[in-house]
Amino acid sequence: MKKQTVGQSMDRVDGRLKVTGGARYFADHQPEGMLYAALVCSPVSSGRITAIDATKALRAPGVADVVSHLNAPPVPGYKVENPNPKQGLKIFHDDRIYSNGQPVAIVVANTLERAVYAASLVKVTYAQEVHQTDMAHSMDQAFQNKNMKDYLRGEADAWKKAPVSVEAEYNIPIEVHNPMELAGIIAHWETPDKLTLYAKTQGVKSVQQSLKTLFQLPESQITVHSQFVGGAFGMALRIWPMEIATILAAKKIRKPVKLVITRKDMFTLVGYRPAAKQRIGIGATAEGKLTGITHEAVANTSPYEDFTEAIVNMSRMMYACPNVNTHYQLVPLNLSTPVWMRGPGEATGAFALESAIDELAHKLHMDPLQLRLVNHADIDPERNLPYSSKYLKEAYEMGAAKIGWQQRSQTPGKLEENGWLVGYGMSSGVFGAGRGRATASATLKADGSLVVRSAAADIGPGTATAMVQIAADATGIDVKKIKFLLGESEYPEAPRQGGSSTVSTVGSAVNDVCRNLQQKLGELATANIPAFKDLKAENIQHEDGQLVAGNTRLDYAALLQQQQLPELVVTTTSQAGDERKQYAMYSFSVHFAKVQVHPATGVVRIKHIVSVADSGTVVNSKTARSQMIGGVVGGIGMALTEEALIDHRFGRYVNNNYADYHVPVNADTPPTDVLFINKKDPVINPMGAKGMGEIALIGFAAAVSNAVFNATGKRVRDLPITPDKLI
Amino acid sequence: MNQFSYVRPASQQAAIDAITRDSSARFIAGGTNLLDLMKNGVLAPEKLVDINRLPLKNITLNNNILHIGALTLNSEVAAHPLVKTHHPLLSQVLLAGASQQLRNMATTGGNMMQRTRCSYFYDITMPCNKRTPGSGCSAIGGINRMHAIFGASDQCIAVHPSDMCIALVALDATVLVAGPKGNRRIPFGEFHRLPGNTPDKDNNLGKGELITGIEIPHSPFTQNVYYLKVRDRASYAFALVSVAAALDISNNTIRGARLAMGGVAHKPWRLHEAEKTLIGKSPTADNFRIAATVATQSARTYQHNAFKVPMAQNSIVTALQKAAAV
């Protein structure tokens, strides 16, 4: 029998297209007659638009129109009767300015250059009001909405009575996703009620659903194409106001319109990881048994939407601790709405919790790895459920061996290499292993090739490749004969690519549709082929793309040909069952970092990283490794370099470009060992694969800051750890 | 971006004439700074005078004086055997700047003329005296972590961002200039300016003047040199502070010393007083520490950049130690 392909290191099915320029990203499309758009954005952070003078812009060469709240077509789905501001930004609906950079007009012209130039000619006047973008000055505005319930297990603030305790505050700044590919959209109204879009999105179906509501069109009238996405990290999980603006401009002008936003606007128009201020109190017995954790967080949101995420959740379930309470609040600032950014809230929370664990270990004179082992949760302490699978202890062990943990000194500041202080740090990460609902179709052709379709997205992890492998194993058909197509709203429904659940959710649908295809083939054989007449379809063996009955082997292709069927199409919906109520399902990661700190200049160099993932079956060891390395790079950014700076007097970003907002470069990225537990989760889904995208980053920043502490004895609780903080 | 005309003169004189006639005209070399400024609306020249056809791309050694043409690329200078042999410090500073892609475009003249990276200068919605004299300095009272600790004024606290210029000021280079009134030579230390009351003027190049090249005199600093650039990421970032150190050591005695800093002032910051403390001394950490203390005596800090003083002192000591150890 053919070798299993799941688990292999297979090259990406679209790798060649990507490196030869053959992959078509949204901006590569060019519907006939397409025009180009440029945004006019508010330099004011709060107030009203009092006038828009577009006379000069309209007279500029090639300009088709200038669209704003003064002349935009109405959006039927805007809830206007109830002017509750918490309904999302209703772009071009009224004169309100909520944040700096908010689009106030869109200029459309027959070339990009002309649109950009004309946009500079639009004169907008504002009645400026007082704004606030500094969380430190708005703490009195902190609130909880009804989704943000406090959590209590056992006794509140029990850490205060513990023999050994730590209380500390941790801050992270706003971080911006900054994928290489800029955001934007091409909007084309083919008829007044038929909309076609080329989008950069993590979910074509979710775009379709949002627009269905906003424009009150049937689903069949909205087509969304998004076959290739040049990175997103969460920023393309929802539709943004600038995309609606483009759709409105296209509607008004009745021509296809393309908008690609600028790097600067990537800071203000497509979300970000919110700034967060966290306080942790943690206490233990002298032997290191945790007795209480209190985790409080405040994060920012926009004036018009409450963005919440799971910042404090890890503290509830990572460690066996009898007393835990958490509290989470939001502060509205005159900024656009945040959105999940890789690892999302869990990464924010893990920085605080995993730093606090390290601080506690130091106070206990205990190896932080030992402290984690002592408090290992054997069952989920939050829900009192067994884990579907958990190999965290093995992960600790593997990682510690690989990094050479035994070389670590318990006393900080003791190791040195060539004049640099050396430190070792570690952390853990956890993220819910999800499985949603997805549908896939499988089309078997008479030539023996198989096409599987689902409206999934691939923002880079190699989704199509993994799906081809899953389909190959499920059907026995060779990977070369299988295609997986995604990124089209007309395909069977799939959720957004987010929360590390695509392999689990869509992979299950692919697996199941392939099984159903085999069932159908079996039925066809039992009904029509003498050798199979006496068998039941479900009892027929399938091997290497063939039906097997005793000594008779029948190619799928031959069967279709004999039956004169050009193709056989099967569609299957797949979702989790009750097992999710019986088991706690989590992916775990463990990060180890060896750092060097230059005592004179405060420069931190990460010398070696080991990241271990307990993510169930690894479907493709090559793309999985890349996925983990990507998480590590994001984690290095969070730990050492990334911070979106706002001048609060203006409410405006001052480092909104790739030169000043420091995404790690190659030179920041050390040798990285990625290790996988690679043991099948017996419950979660047919493949046994848990998620991996988020755990790659969750906890990472704490491993680095813990290593920096180990090197220097200095505890940096405000990210990023730039040289000035260590000098 | 405005509409602009574009000319590509074949001779130096034609280039100078083209600029002199038109008050907003600019030379363009590699374009790596100028185009960004134009795209951001900071500059709106009505004419670009492309000088890339001028025969100013060369590196030669005559009578021990190294001549580098103004259009020689940063990457070419960094890799050139004459530079590596006679002025290894220059090669080091260039390799610490920008990225290989940018160095492949950036020219020697353009590098000297690059504008500050102060964020407020690049964003036309916020006040900036350098961009719009009299509008105010947003960095004072704003975000000024990257800003100057030496020689700033209450009009502007920006720093000159070049790495290349730090070596050139340390090596006593001379700027060769051609202009409507003929040729002149400007000692490198007098080329860039402090902001004073005219922060809009970065340097002393006159209207219509073209940098044709630089000269670096013979120097004994071929061995014990080091450029330390402290930055927020390992590559492709501007300096928080940087130190170019060059020592001439014989018999364990410092005969000559050159020290200059980047990231600390509106011009490449030469540390003459600190250099003097080193002459005749032995290359020890204690002597380096004395030099560092002298070097930072005139420092003045702002809300976010006080760290630069200890960082500067430590960096001077480290750079000198590295230079001495080579």
Ligand SMILES: Cc1cc2nc3c(=O)[nH]c(=O)nc-3n(C[C@H](O)[C@H](O)[C@H](O)COP(=O)(O)OP(=O)(O)OC[C@H]3O[C@@H](n4cnc5c(N)ncnc54)[C@H](O)[C@@H]3O)c2cc1C
């Ligand atoms: C992302 C980024 C990162 C960077 N990082 C660094 C860094 O780490 N260190 C560093 O030192 N630099 C850095 N730079 C700056 C880079 O070195 C400069 O942009 C480059 O040297 C400018 O040279 P150019 O030939 O491209 O100049 P241009 O952009 O062509 O011109 C710049 C200015 O010089 C004038 N000019 C050009 N040539 C002459 C001449 N011969 N005579 C008179 N005037 C002239 C032009 O009129 C213009 O005003 C960075 C730049 C970018 C964009």
Ligand code: SF4
């Ligand atoms: S420091 Fe200079 S360049 Fe920066 S805002 Fe002030 S005046 Fe402008």
